[in-house]
Amino acid sequence: MKYVITVLLSFSLFGCSLSVPQPPIAKQTKDLFDADSDGVINQRDRCAETPVDAVVDNDGCPTFVKNSEENNIHVLFANDSSEVTESYMENISNMSEFLAKYPKTHIELKGYASPVGNAAYNIALSKRRAAAIQQALITEGVAPSRIKTIGFGDSDPVKASDAEESNALSRRVVAQVVGSQGNVVKEWTIYTVREN
Incomplete structure (x- = not known):
């Protein structure tokens, strides 16, 4: 009986696949990077070269x-x-x-x-x-x-x-x-x- 349980247990372990399928790669249509590090993504940034220490609005433009x-x-x-x-x-x-x-x-x-x-x-x-x-x-x-x-x-x-x-x-x-x-x-x- 002990032998049968060991065989069944080994079949159940080897019978299951241990590899997990890779998730699909999402194609990014928007530019989510922040090139000028102002906290606003490139897709929304209307002022591309904002000084690093500037206070910016929602469009990434500095306050003057x-x-x-x-x-x-x-x-x-x-x-x-x-x-x-x-x-x-x-x-x-x-x-x-x-x-x-x-x-x-x-x-x-x-x-x-x-x-x-x-x-x-x-x-x-x-x-x-x-x-x-x-x-x-x-x-x-x-x-x-x-x-x-x-x-x-x-x-x-x-x-x-x-x-x-x-x-x-x-x-x-x-x-x-x-x-x-x-x-x-x-x-x-x-x-x-x-x-x-």
Whole structure:
């Protein structure tokens, strides 16, 4: 009896197949990879090269925050002069650095004269003053195509306590440039290092 049970048991063990059939291979029709590691699969990712540390929306696009800053030029001139004094060169240098930081911006230099003398002469003088600042910016590396000059003559005198002070403040070239750019909002992680 013992022999029969052993034979039956061995037949039952060897009679069953020990190999399991391989499951069918699913054909993937969608791209489920995440090439830029932003957490959004390639199939849904509309912004393919997102920076790794950016905060992204459901389409894989980074969140931008727009910031802007402005810079001014305010240069005064001596009577009947278009010569730029050394004391204003730092102001001009700062403007050239600002324009380099925001390469899509342009500058419009507005020249003025004091209401002394012939109006036509004052318009020409105000244009020469604006051109002098333009040349100083070009010397600092700003492309001429980014600079526009206008001479207003004595049409907009600066109000002051007396005529002499008004005339001194009216002999000027001014400009205001606003630069803006979008920065990617970065995701905080335990590896984030604070920038000083």
